[in-house]
Amino acid sequence: MRSCFAVVLAVANANAESFAASGKNNNIRSYHTCSVYILFLVLYLYLMEIETGISIQSTHRMDDPVFMNSTVLITEYNNKGATGFVLNKIFERNLNELVEFRNSKPYPIFNGGPVGQEHLYFIHMRPDIIEQGRKIQEGLYFGGDFKQAVEAINNDTIENGQLKIFKGYCGWDAGELEAELEEGSWELLAVDSFNLFAGNKL
Numbered sequence: 001m002r003s004c005f006a007v008v009l010a011v012a013n014a015n016a017e018s019f020a021a022s023g024k025n026n027n028i029r030s031y032h033t034c035s036v037y038i039l040f041l042v043l044y045l046y047l048m049e050i051e052t053g054i055s056i057q058s059t060h061r062m063d064d065p066v067f068m069n070s071t072v073l074i075t076e077y078n079n080k081g082a083t084g085f086v087l088n089k090i091f092e093r094n095l096n097e098l099v100e101f102r103n104s105k106p107y108p109i110f111n112g113g114p115v116g117q118e119h120l121y122f123i124h125m126r127p128d129i130i131e132q133g134r135k136i137q138e139g140l141y142f143g144g145d146f147k148q149a150v151e152a153i154n155n156d157t158i159e160n161g162q163l164k165i166f167k168g169y170c171g172w173d174a175g176e177l178e179a180e181l182e183e184g185s186w187e188l189l190a191v192d193s194f195n196l197f198a199g200n201k202l
Helices: 002-022 026-047 146-154 176-182 193-199
Strands: 055-058 071-078 081-086 109-111 115-124 134-137 140-142 163-173 186-188
Touching (some): 071 193, 134 193, 140 193, 146 163, 176 186
Antiparallel strands (some): 055 071, 055 186, 081 163, 115 163
């Protein structure tokens, strides 16, 4: 579904550039192109479903303070439920401020969610230097060898935007996330999670 949407975006952008370059009936053609683009976008949003690799954002209807103003990347979704990580809430301490990593370089930690707060988790874009990660979507991986991740941080072989460390995660039992979407507490984001993660556009 998202690949089809990407094609629509590319075609719409190419047409818009072509119309602008032609200089003929530019306003009418641009309006037509934008109308088609909006139509496809609305259709895409309507047909979007929860799946691994999609991102969700809390709405004004969210009444749980833990999740207010949160953007969550769903890292696993199946018939047992869903798990994910809040991307846009920084934890108050850096990695080197934790006792077991006191010899590491400073590196930000995100407050990933209310579950499993006693553990650290991570998502990354570097399977070439961090082994055993599970693919979330093309170019984006969950977990793997955390020692290799810390070494990459300390050796400056990984950039800040290529790795996010989380304290805790979000978890939903079967049907819970669907119910929260239905009541309007969350909305699916029509944005590629890879770019959201890498670009920190939160």
